Every structure is written in C-alpha cells, then in structure tokens.
Amino acid sequence: MIPSxxxxxxxxxxxxxxxxxxxxxxxxxxxxxxxIIKRDDLTGLxxxxxxxxxxxxxxxxxxxxxEAYLVLFKGVHPETQGNLLLHDILDSKVRIIELDLSELLGxxxxxxxxxxxxxxxxxxxxxxxxxxxxxxxxxxxxxxxxADEIWQQLQAQNIDARYLVVTNGSSxxxxxxELGVKYLKLPLKVIGISVFNKAANxxxxxxxxxxxTAKFLNLDLAFTPDEITVYxxxxxxxxxxxxxxxxxxxxxxxxxxxxxLDPVYTGKAMAGFIDLIHKGxxxxxxxxxxxxxxxIPALFAYDKEIAK
Ligand SMILES: Cc1ncc(COP(=O)(O)O)c(C=O)c1O
Numbered sequence: 549m550i551p552s553x554x555x556x557x558x559x560x561x562x563x564x565x566x567x568x569x570x571x572x573x574x575x576x577x578x579x580x581x582x583x584i585i586k587r588d589d590l591t592g593l594x595x596x597x598x599x600x601x602x603x604x605x606x607x608x609x610x611x612x613x614x615e616a617y618l619v620l621f622k623g624v625h626p627e628t629q630g631n632l633l634l635h636d637i638l639d640s641k642v643r644i645i646e647l648d649l650s651e652l653l654g655x656x657x658x659x660x661x662x663x664x665x666x667x668x669x670x671x672x673x674x675x676x677x678x679x680x681x682x683x684x685x686x687x688x689x690x691x692x693x694x695a696d697e698i699w700q701q702l703q704a705q706n707i708d709a710r711y712l713v714v715t716n717g718s719s720x721x722x723x724x725x726e727l728g729v730k731y732l733k734l735p736l737k738v739i740g741i742s743v744f745n746k747a748a749n750x751x752x753x754x755x756x757x758x759x760x761t762a763k764f765l766n767l768d769l770a771f772t773p774d775e776i777t778v779y780x781x782x783x784x785x786x787x788x789x790x791x792x793x794x795x796x797x798x799x800x801x802x803x804x805x806x807x808x809l810d811p812v813y814t815g816k817a818m819a820g821f822i823d824l825i826h827k828g829x830x831x832x833x834x835x836x837x838x839x840x841x842x843x844i845p846a847l848f849a850y851d852k853e854i855a856k
Contacts, residue, residue: 597842601690630849691724810843
C-alpha cells in the first residue's frame, strides 16, 4: 500500500480485493477486446458499489452506530424503490429537495447540507458533512488504493491489461484511479465515461480532485487536463434518464455474463465502452478492465424503462 495511505485511520467495511471476472461471452458477443470486470458491485456492504472504498476512509454512519441524514435532490424516481427503499430500511433521515441541474452544479445541495448540519448542531449533535459522492480527498483515497489493488491482481493473474474504463459521476472515482496509476507508474490508461458533466467540466474536476488528493497524501505530482480522457457522448437527455444504449448494455451483460449493471451509472458506461469498441478505439488485441462500480438497486426503480 502507498505509505501515506497506510498511515491513515480506516475502518474495514468491504471484502477486498473484489474479484476480477473474465467476461468471455461478452467479449465474444462484441467481437472485441478481452474484457475483465472489476467487481466492486461485490464489496459486501449495502449491496455493493464504489462508495464503500471511499467510506472506509471517510466513515459510514450505520456501521459506526451513528444516525445518517441524507439531503438528496429529487431524481427521476422519487418513489420508495431502489436506493430509497434501502434508505427506508436503514432508517436514514431523508430530505429530498427539488433542484434543477444548474442549482445542482452550483452547489445548492452543499448549502442545504450545511444548513441541516447547523440545525443539528443547535440541538447539541455533532454532525459531519460528507459531500455528494464522498467527493473529498479522503474519500478519493479509497480509489487511489483501488489502482494498487487492481494492478496486483493483474500481475498475480498474468493479465496484460492496458485500459481501465470507469463511470464518471462526481469524478472522484476516476481521480483516485488516475492518481494511483500515475504515482505507481502503472502502464494503464484510464478512460472515463461521464453520466453527468460535460467532458471539459468532468476533466477539470478529475484534475482538481486528483491534485488535491495528491497534496493530501503528500505525493509529489500534479495533473493537467490533457492527461485525462472523459467521453460525454453517452449521457443522453441527462443524469438519471436512461438511454436505449444503456438498456441494451444492461441486457447484453446480464445475458452473456449473469452480471447486472445499473441504469444510472454503469449501464451508460458500458454503452459507451461498447460504442468505443464498435468505433475501433479498442480492438481484439486489447485487454480492458471495466470497473463495475455498483448501483444495482436502482434497476428496481427503473422497471418501467427497462422491462419490455
Ligand atoms: C454506481 C455508481 N457508479 C459510479 C459512480 C460515480 O462515481 P464518482 O462520483 O466518484 O465519479 C457513482 C456515484 O454516485 C455510483 O453510484
């Protein structure tokens, strides 16, 4: 482990390393590269996903016997299904606010979280505000570590991969992977598929968060935007709105590999990956690791869009 990470306080929340699954049938169906799926849907905490690595460094309320308050913006599916059903079971205190996208990008949700934290402080509580996606250098550290973990697995299994394909939402997961790859000088190129931001904004956010995290970890390196790749062609009408490509990708991966992707993040990332294969960006000679960052519970909230 990177020495400055090994020194940090951490709680164990997930089962690591998560498996690498060889996706032979998916690969054959696409006539494309060798595809390895990094199974962070199988972390073992709260139905999996990429937040588990972040929360090992940030903390996770229920596992530490604390209360969780959530400030969420109203998405496409506000009914008690998918993740909202899980929060109901966890007895999370949920506040849903109606925002348009510009307010979301402008940080309104942070203002609302800080206001709630003030309210709780006045009641004598001691709140910790965790930004959406645990998007902080501490949270991102979990994914710096993941780059190290993936590389060790690839070496041990003699897999000659050259690419990591990852979903980009708030950019932290990609930023962590980029930092790990650069610091450890790994021969891997990270490709982000955005589900939210335009490419230029996502790239700037990867650069900012990777640089902030490098400082936090005392790693002497810095990123510039030209080093980072993010595609924004697969967002469709917007965040949380499914696309035909996303639904086809979910079905294809389920039917070839028995692995479920989600309709908001990994389904769109896989749709992008498939399109890039069709466009010749990846060929049969390449080996690509696709990061399955979880999100599966949302499938059940999107039944109307997905079911035939
Ligand atoms: C399932 C899933 N995949 C990917 C992401 C994107 O991660 P990040 O926000 O670190 O870019 C998220 C974020 O919410 C997610 O829930």
